[in-house]
Amino acid sequence: MTPESGRRSxxxxxxxxxxxxxxxxxxxxxxxxxxxxxxDIGAAVGMRGPSLYKHVSSKQELLAQIMTGTMEDLLRSHxxxxxxxxxxVERLRRAAEAHVRFxxxxxxxxxxxxxxxxxxxxxxxxxxLRLRADYEHAFRNLLTEGVEAGRFRITSVKLTSYAILDxxxxxxxxxxxxxxxxxxxxVYQYGDFALxxxxxx
Amino acid sequence: MTPESGRRSxxxxxxxxxxxxxxxxxxxxxxxxxxxxxxDIGAAVGMRGPSLYKHVSSKQELLAQIMTGTMEDLLRSHxxxxxxxxxxVERLRRAAEAHVRFxxxxxxxxxxxxxxxxxxxxxxxxxxLRLRADYEHAFRNLLTEGVEAGRFRITSVKLTSYAILDxxxxxxxxxxxxxxxxxxxxVYQYGDFALxxxxxx
Numbered sequence: 511m512t513p514e515s516g517r518r519s520x521x522x523x524x525x526x527x528x529x530x531x532x533x534x535x536x537x538x539x540x541x542x543x544x545x546x547x548x549x550d551i552g553a554a555v556g557m558r559g560p561s562l563y564k565h566v567s568s569k570q571e572l573l574a575q576i577m578t579g580t581m582e583d584l585l586r587s588h589x590x591x592x593x594x595x596x597x598x599v600e601r602l603r604r605a606a607e608a609h610v611r612f613x614x615x616x617x618x619x620x621x622x623x624x625x626x627x628x629x630x631x632x633x634x635x636x637x638x639l640r641l642r643a644d645y646e647h648a649f650r651n652l653l654t655e656g657v658e659a660g661r662f663r664i665t666s667v668k669l670t671s672y673a674i675l676d677x678x679x680x681x682x683x684x685x686x687x688x689x690x691x692x693x694x695x696x697v698y699q700y701g702d703f704a705l706x707x708x709x710x711x
Numbered sequence: 712m713t714p715e716s717g718r719r720s721x722x723x724x725x726x727x728x729x730x731x732x733x734x735x736x737x738x739x740x741x742x743x744x745x746x747x748x749x750x751d752i753g754a755a756v757g758m759r760g761p762s763l764y765k766h767v768s769s770k771q772e773l774l775a776q777i778m779t780g781t782m783e784d785l786l787r788s789h790x791x792x793x794x795x796x797x798x799x800v801e802r803l804r805r806a807a808e809a810h811v812r813f814x815x816x817x818x819x820x821x822x823x824x825x826x827x828x829x830x831x832x833x834x835x836x837x838x839x840l841r842l843r844a845d846y847e848h849a850f851r852n853l854l855t856e857g858v859e860a861g862r863f864r865i866t867s868v869k870l871t872s873y874a875i876l877d878x879x880x881x882x883x884x885x886x887x888x889x890x891x892x893x894x895x896x897x898v899y900q901y902g903d904f905a906l907x908x909x910x911x912x
Contacts, residue, residue: 545745624884625826669900672885673878680877683825699870706907
């Protein structure tokens with residue numbers, strides 16, 4: 511299909527939808543979900559009501575897409591990080607590094623994810639909480655594996671998984687691409703922190 | 712002064728102001744600063760415009776009071792925790808415990824502090840950022856002390872201070888008084904985590 515064919519290809523429509531989500535994310539982060547209107551989002555991408563609503567039905571749908579999409583991406587990045595790696599210490603390191611890298615690269619998503627879970631309606635809210643629980647359990651399983659293998663020294667698996675996850679959220683708050691710390695520097699250091707928290711022997 | 716004296720004592724006025732701040736904090740946490748109006752805050756404490764404005768001049772002033780007050784309380788709790796303690800490892804443990812306890816007890820303040828720094832105008836914003844930098848430096852100094860005394864094994868003092876502070880913010884997000892983890896359990900475990908992050912020998 512050539513650009514002259516006059517009919518929008520699904521790809522172009524998909525790009526337009528992605529552009530709308532990106533604009534919505536920036537506005538939710540900047541002024542909050544409740545204070546953002548569909549008109550604001552339309553203005554940010556140069557679209558008026560009818561053409562905007564061709565791509566997305568509501569502000570709530572946009573929030574749900576952003577929050578669900580973020581959790582799905584995070585879960586995928588976790589699976590990619592640990593797949594094919596057998597050593598339990600190395601698995602935790604890779605999982606923690608992927609966690610921190612994701613949060614350094616998706617700061618707005620993390621900020622909106624933490625701040626606007628209050629604005630997410632059902633059934634989206636339950637779905638996102640389910641995905642978060644899955645993600646937390648993946649870390650808990652890694653830690654339990656390591657304890658059983660005698661590689662980690664942990665008082666509370668649950669609190670240790672929380673602490674490792676807390677580190678990622680922290681990075682999303684303070685990390686800046688143009689700051690004095692390179693992404694890799696932060697990622698590798700925080701990977702070490704996760705192993706320290708797990709009391710690697 | 713008796714209640715019948717007809718004149719409001721400064722204490723009553725102070726209580727009223729505190730009540731207004733508490734209501735504002737709850738609303739900022741629930742729906743965000745931008746989506747909260749002075750009328751909402753007045754309604755929450757049963758006051759109309761003129762009597763409300765006798766206590767507070769604007770929504771921005773309320774946000775500034777909340778954010779500045781929180782940081783001053785946090786800095787005070789830190790000083791109280793470390794004062795009179797000479798041992799560097801014990802000082803870090805107490806500082807980390809105070810940090811986590813404060814965040815477990817002041818969850819709304821922490822949530823609004825992270826989420827609404829975007830809404831704080833100058834000169835309040837610079838003031839709050841200054842207080843945060845002071846707080847972070849207090850941890851950095853504790854860590855540097857321990858490194859110089861040969862008690863901590865740390866690659867980056869800056870990243871280690873960030874990581875310890877991240878833990879408190881995390882707790883403010885997931886901790887619940889009625890959850891299955893007692894406050895002390897979380898506080899002591901996170902105190903240990905801070906020492907692990909500092910690589911206590």
